[in-house]
Amino acid sequence: MLSDFFLKPFSDASFRHSLAAVLALSFSAGPIGVFLLLRRMSLVGDAMAHAILPGVAIGFLAAGLNVFAMTLGGLVAGLLIALVAGAVSRATKLQEDASLAVFLLVSLALGVVIVTVKGMDVDQLMTFLFGETAAKMTAEKLFVIAANSTASLIALALIYRPLVLGCVDPGFLRSVSRADGIAHLTFLVLLVLSLISAFHALGTLLGVGIIIVPAATARFWTRDISMMIVLAMGSALVSGAAGVLFAFHAGIPAGPAVTLAAGILYLGSVAFGRVGGLFRQAFPGRHLEA
Amino acid sequence: MTAPLRFQNLTLGYDRHPAVHHLDGAVEAGSLTAVVGPNGAGKSTLFKGIVGVLKPLAGAIAFDGVQPRDIAYLPQVAEIDRSFPISVYDLIAMGLWQSKGVFGGIGREDRGTIEHAIETVGLSGFEQRAIGTLSGGQMQRALFARLLLQDARIIVLDEPFAAIDTKTASDLLALVRRWHDEKRTVLTALHDLDLVTKTFPQTLLLAREPVAWGATAEVLTPDNITKARRMCEAFDEEAVACAAPEPA
Numbered sequence: 001m002l003s004d005f006f007l008k009p010f011s012d013a014s015f016r017h018s019l020a021a022v023l024a025l026s027f028s029a030g031p032i033g034v035f036l037l038l039r040r041m042s043l044v045g046d047a048m049a050h051a052i053l054p055g056v057a058i059g060f061l062a063a064g065l066n067v068f069a070m071t072l073g074g075l076v077a078g079l080l081i082a083l084v085a086g087a088v089s090r091a092t093k094l095q096e097d098a099s100l101a102v103f104l105l106v107s108l109a110l111g112v113v114i115v116t117v118k119g120m121d122v123d124q125l126m127t128f129l130f131g132e133t134a135a136k137m138t139a140e141k142l143f144v145i146a147a148n149s150t151a152s153l154i155a156l157a158l159i160y161r162p163l164v165l166g167c168v169d170p171g172f173l174r175s176v177s178r179a180d181g182i183a184h185l186t187f188l189v190l191l192v193l194s195l196i197s198a199f200h201a202l203g204t205l206l207g208v209g210i211i212i213v214p215a216a217t218a219r220f221w222t223r224d225i226s227m228m229i230v231l232a233m234g235s236a237l238v239s240g241a242a243g244v245l246f247a248f249h250a251g252i253p254a255g256p257a258v259t260l261a262a263g264i265l266y267l268g269s270v271a272f273g274r275v276g277g278l279f280r281q282a283f284p285g286r287h288l289e290a
Numbered sequence: 291m292t293a294p295l296r297f298q299n300l301t302l303g304y305d306r307h308p309a310v311h312h313l314d315g316a317v318e319a320g321s322l323t324a325v326v327g328p329n330g331a332g333k334s335t336l337f338k339g340i341v342g343v344l345k346p347l348a349g350a351i352a353f354d355g356v357q358p359r360d361i362a363y364l365p366q367v368a369e370i371d372r373s374f375p376i377s378v379y380d381l382i383a384m385g386l387w388q389s390k391g392v393f394g395g396i397g398r399e400d401r402g403t404i405e406h407a408i409e410t411v412g413l414s415g416f417e418q419r420a421i422g423t424l425s426g427g428q429m430q431r432a433l434f435a436r437l438l439l440q441d442a443r444i445i446v447l448d449e450p451f452a453a454i455d456t457k458t459a460s461d462l463l464a465l466v467r468r469w470h471d472e473k474r475t476v477l478t479a480l481h482d483l484d485l486v487t488k489t490f491p492q493t494l495l496l497a498r499e500p501v502a503w504g505a506t507a508e509v510l511t512p513d514n515i516t517k518a519r520r521m522c523e524a525f526d527e528e529a530v531a532c533a534a535p536e537p538a
Contacts (some may be wrong), residue, residue, distance in 0.1 A: 038371075038374060038375070158392075158393075159392075161392050161393075162392055164376065165384055165387075167371060167374055168370060168371055168374045168376055168381065168384075168421075169368060169369060169370045169371070169381070169384070170369055171365060171368060171369035172368070172369075172370075172384065172436075173387075174343075175341060175343075175358075175361075175363055176359065176387045176388060176440075177387060177391070177392070179392050219375075222375065223375045223420040223422070224375050224376070224377065224420070225374070225375045225376055228375055
């Protein structure tokens with residue numbers, strides 16, 4: 001019975017693709033989410049996830065349900081929007097959260113209008129918004145996601161030092177190096193790549209869940225950035241695998257299943273986390289000698 | 291004597307309002323200069339101009355054989371995100387950026403250098419602590435350790451002893467003296483005139499316009515100090531364009 005639950009799904013190739021994709025995604029989503037969190041850009045990530053939708057939709061408009069066309073469309077739209085949004089917020093001093101909220105709503109609306117005009121049926125639209133139902137994934141999508149994650153990990157390793165220093169002490173980094181701008185731009189590109197992967201695996205609305213929630217979970221367990229990245233990866237891996245398995249058996253879309261699993265880990269960490277968890281705050285134990 | 295920094299009719303400011311007005315003069319190599327003046331006198335502004343954060347409204351700073359990377363700068367309020375999960379050791383190690391850059395590895399010898407700097411500022415035992423757990427004075431010690439590692443020829447310190455207890459201040463002052471002995475050029479903004487008289491051979495008294503610049507004893511006369519206080523009036527919204535002729 002139990003072995004059925006865990007082993008039977010593996011006889012299904014599309015489930016295997018789906019699981020492999022979520023695991024690959026976790027490796028890039030973990031660190032990207034950590035940096036989003038530490039740069040106080042979680043909301044930016046959320047907005048960008050929606051902002052790539054019109055690009056993906058245009059890809060769909062041009063080539064139908066072609067993974068590569070949609071990826072390219074999302075990539076172009078995401079980069080364009082990252083640059084424009086950065087320039088707008090620097091130039092206008094408009095309240096950033098307000099402009100992000102507007103961005104998020106308008107792009108989601110635009111994306112949905114484009115795909116429905118082209119004649120996407122309701123099942124496909126559900127996949128679009130919430131990810132593969134019952135975790136059934138094609139090999140092409142897996143390929144795109146794995147390639148994105150591989151590229152992201154290599155690029156992250158290259159910009160790691162300026163990226164960290166740019167978060168801790170941006171003034172100092174600017175005084176010793178010009179790597180600041182390059183690191184930030186590269187990070188935005190990697191963010192877009194991860195968002196596209198997340199879109200393919202988990203859909204538009206909840207894809208960003210596997211990026212942001214595990215990072216927030218990790219923050220409750222450590223005061224060290226490297227450890228935080230490892231924990232965020234681990235938490236994404238666990239919730240990704242559990243979510244996909246759950247989606248397969250329950251026949252629900254992968255997006256909500258994975259995000260819910262991540263949310264459970266998050267709630268547990270809020271309650272019992274070693275760093276700032278509620279339980280720990282309520283019962284800190286007797287004060288120390290020194 | 292060579293002068294690595296020379297101010298030429300330098301005017302620095304914000305939105306066309308000058309905060310440092312028509313400053314002329316040179317900072318000599320190996321000098322230890324106190325920059326003194328009331329709040330709003332333009333001390334921080336001058337430092338931002340030196341490190342290139344602020345572009346001059348008029349005039350210029352001439353650098354003689356000095357690259358931007360030869361200048362180490364400790365701002366009055368560092369932009370450090372104290373909640374960031376990074377250790378004291380890693381924060382201090384960033385001082386090696388000039389020699390290591392983005393990709394350079396930190397080897398055994400470098401670790402020795404870093405540990406020595408940490409020991410020098412008296413933070414041994416704090417290496418693995420998160421930076422968020424440091425007190426104000428401990429953080430200032432950490433930033434001085436980072437300055438030590440930067441090994442710069444010119445060191446610019448903006449009120450490094452503000453809000454710090456006397457023990458910490460005297461420990462850090464010893465480092466400033468050591469940098470002077472090592473023939474580095476040091477500029478420090480501070481308010482404690484006794485300390486200036488005791489430790490700093492040169493003083494620039496600034497009140498938006500330079501009041502006096504030279505040997506400390508000659509600069510810090512009661513007359514000059516009163517003059518500086520009087521000159522530091524408020525920012526005038528209605529100020530008209532400065533009529534001083536632009537040098538050719």
